[in-house]
Amino acid sequence: MSGGPTINTIAARAGVSIASVSRVLNGLPTREETVRKVLAAANELGYVPNSVARSLKSRRTNQVAFAMADIGNPVYLAMIREIQPVLKAAGYRLVLHSTDADVGDEIDVLRSLGERYVDGLIMIPLRVTAELVTAITVARAPVVVIGSVPEGTAVDNVRTDSRSGLRLAMEHLHALGRRRIGFLNGPPDTVPGAARGAAYIATLAALGLPYDPRLVEVGDFYRLEGAQAAERLLARLAADGGAPGLDALMCANDLIALGALDVLRRAGLRVPEDVAVAGMDDVDLAAAAWPAVTSVSLGSAERGKAAAELLLDRLENGDRAPRAVTFEPRLVIRASTVGEETR
Amino acid sequence: MSGGPTINTIAARAGVSIASVSRVLNGLPTREETVRKVLAAANELGYVPNSVARSLKSRRTNQVAFAMADIGNPVYLAMIREIQPVLKAAGYRLVLHSTDADVGDEIDVLRSLGERYVDGLIMIPLRVTAELVTAITVARAPVVVIGSVPEGTAVDNVRTDSRSGLRLAMEHLHALGRRRIGFLNGPPDTVPGAARGAAYIATLAALGLPYDPRLVEVGDFYRLEGAQAAERLLARLAADGGAPGLDALMCANDLIALGALDVLRRAGLRVPEDVAVAGMDDVDLAAAAWPAVTSVSLGSAERGKAAAELLLDRLENGDRAPRAVTFEPRLVIRASTVGEETR
DNA sequence: CAGCTATCGGTAAACGTTTACGGATGTCCC
DNA sequence: GGGACATCCGTAAACGTTTACCGATAGCTG
Incomplete structure (x- = not known):
């Protein structure tokens, strides 16, 4: 029995x-x-x-782990949707870890590789501390990192240049004649938050626009926090001068943009007539919203697929040099910046 | 080394x-x-x-599998988001299976339980064949089924009554004065497709409305297929009489509703003035769309959580009688039926 | 001081596979 | 008919744990 x-x-x-x-x-x-x-x-x-007994003997589990901050984020979801079939086709099962963007949790996952319950790991760290980097390099199983990692870290890596991505969107707004471009960012101590914050300032300079800190608000990469940041921004501008003083809003990701959209609408501002809005990541929701949100595609699906392939390759060929794959950002123009003219 | x-x-x-x-x-x-x-x-x-060696000896893997048709579906996503933390807190890892709604794949997953790589399984079968039911009952590890299962099947089960859910939405449309209520369904050979199709007809009768098959189209539970179904419906109505002949559209889920929204808009029909639209599942996207879509919440998150708890309980207490947990549908009224008046 | 008990920790078996090694059997040829 | 060789398959060890079962040592008691 x-x-x-x-x-x-x-x-x-x-x-x-x-x-x-x-x-x-x-x-x-x-x-x-x-x-x-x-x-x-x-x-x-x-x-x-019995796969457990087989694994014990063969020292392979045919399982791969994927660790990200939160499955609810459509970006990670898009990645999983690509990763899963690639792994399945190669005979691997997928183990999911949600880390809540907590570095400690991420390091725990890396350490747990010593338990040998998976053959490899694909991870998306949001905060890259020295300790995390160490944990990656001493990990007991192959790791593929999606996202930036300090120059010279010996690890397979899939990345994209969110700086130039943000620049694409800002140039688009500028070309549309917008000159007072606000910015809603996520936490600046995260890798994407830092990169996008720096890119905003750099791009303003490149476009010959002044940097006005009153146009910037920081929240988190979610819809609710995006909405709250947008509210704070509008409140401050109203207190400052009365006039909106804002003709475009660059958002560090699409969820923030969606939150901002709600707030702008509630404030009686028309998008894009009064304020043009752009986001990043090109998630499904951005296309589904009304107005549809102009966004910078960072190739989430492609990055997920590439990461899976990189890991599979590494599992067959353990000692090749670490490889980095880079994806170019692409601007997807929708109604939130150009209105309905495209329809 | x-x-x-x-x-x-x-x-x-x-x-x-x-x-x-x-x-x-x-x-x-x-x-x-x-x-x-x-x-x-x-x-x-x-x-x-080494967790593999430990598992071999202890006969427990501390892993639980979750099998659903497609992670891209926001309903399953909502479930995972609840399931994952519950499992994690109890010390279990989550293994993910996408079955593409293929019964063969689902049966494969059930059979693979014999490999003992997980301690239990939570699954959402879309097509419940006799073979699947057999596979469930002879499975080598505890199974929790989310969704309907034939009366008397000895398995832990989390369900909701999508029939009465659909009825809630139809009554709402009727109360708004709509009398020509179209219906866009998913595949009728799936459990939800069959249930919702039957509920549509039954509710029409209960409301004293005639059943007009020309108002019904069948596609799949996705946005694109929903849009195509809506197009076919509009085309047929146009060919039939010229007038829209339709003042409301009941959709078997929210993704179909979103697709329909696009098509109606493109056809120059106003929502809800010309055609009121309602969906089911109450996914994030429904609230995010414009207009926001009235939907029947089937408690996806709650069902996921309940399933995880049911499985954990079963893992501790292997021989208690199978239990069924039921959630009541709830109507969430939004702009796609009542317009902006609620704002 | 003998004997009893309690405490500690070592030996070995077991979980369910895979696989190196060698023994048994058969075939072929001279 | 006996030796060389190939073929087939059984024995046993190994993967890394946990744990039942002692044996040894020490501490008490009478």
Whole structure:
């Protein structure tokens, strides 16, 4: 009752040794009659090999872990949707970890690789501390990092240049004649937050626009926090001068943009007539919103796929040099900046 | 180089037997000095217990699988978001399976439970065939099914009554004065497709409205297919009479509703003035769309959480009778039926 | 001081596989 | 008929744990 049939059960029923059973089940050359007996016994018993025992012996689990901050984020979701089939096709199962963007949790996941319950890990760290980098380099299984990692870290890496991505969007807004471009950022102590914050300032300079800190608000990379940041921004501008003093809003990701959209609408501002809005990541929601949100695609799906392939390659070929794959950002123009004219 | 330290390595370094190492690491009563030596050796070596070996011995993997049609579906996503933390808190890892709504794939997952790589499974079958039910009942690990399952199937089960849910929405449309209510369904050979199709017809009768098959189109539960179904419906109505002949559109889920919204807009029809639209599932996207879509919440998040708790309970208490948990549908009224008046 | 008990920790078996090694059997040839 | 060789398969060890079962040592008691 407790356990199902094992190769011992089969061996007994077929009247052969467990070695023969194993050989037959693994397709190693065996006499015709033995094969027949073993397969018959296996079928009658409904035998299914125990993957734990197999893993113990073979030192491979056929499992791969994916660690990200939060599955609710459509960016990670888009990645999983690509990663899963690639792994499945290669015979790997997917183990999911949500880290809540907590560095401690991420380091725990890296350490847990020592338990050998997976053959490799794909991770998206949001905050890259020295400790995290160390944990990555001493990890007991191959790791692929999606996102930026300090120059010279010996790890497979899939990245994109969110700086130039943000610049694409800002140039678009500028070309539309917008000159007072606000910015809603996520936490500046995260890698994307820092990069996008720096890119905003750099791009303003490149466009010859002044940097006005009153046009910048920081929240988190979610819709609700984006809405709150937008409210704070509008409140401050109203207190400052009365006039909106804002003709465009660059958002560090699409969720923030969606939150901002709600707030602008509630404040009676028209998008894009009064304020043009642009986001980043090009998630489904951005296209589904009304007005549809202009966004910078950072190739989430492609990055996920590339990461999976990089890991599979590494699993077959453990000692090749670390490789980095880079994706170019692409601007997707929608109604939130140009209005309905495109329809 | 190959493997990390094992209890053998520790035993050698600490000068004790592997049994003592194991006892210390598991907190069993041991002499003070032995504890000290073992812990020191373990620390110096950076020992991490091998979970595969542990699982082989203990017959538990501390992993749970979740199988659904497609992670891209926001309903399943909402469930995962609840399931994951519950499992994590109880010390379980989450293994993800996408089945593409393929019964064969689902049965494969059930069979694979014999491999004992997980302690239990939460699944959402879309098509419940006799073979699937058999596979569920003979599964080698505890299973929790989210969704309907034939009366009397001995399995833990979390369900909701999508029939009465659809009825809620239809009554709402009727109360708004809509009388020509179209219906966009998903595949009728799926459990939800069948239930919702039947509920549409039953509710029409209950409301005293005639059933007009020309108002019904069938597609799939996705946005694109929903849009295509809406197009076919509009085209047929146009060919039939010229007038829209439609003042409301009930959609079997929110993704279909979103697709329909696009098509209606493109056809120059105003929502809800010309055609009121309602969906089901109450996914994030429904609230984010413009106009926001009135939807029937089937408690996705709650169902996910309940399923995880049911499974954990079963894992501790293997022989209690199967239990069924039911959630009541709830109507969430938004602009797509009542317009902006609520804002 | 003998004997009993309690405490501690070592030996070995077990979990379910895979696989190196060698023994048994059969075939072929001289 | 006996030796060389190939073929087939059984025995046993190994993967890294946990744990039942002792044996040894020490501490008490009478």
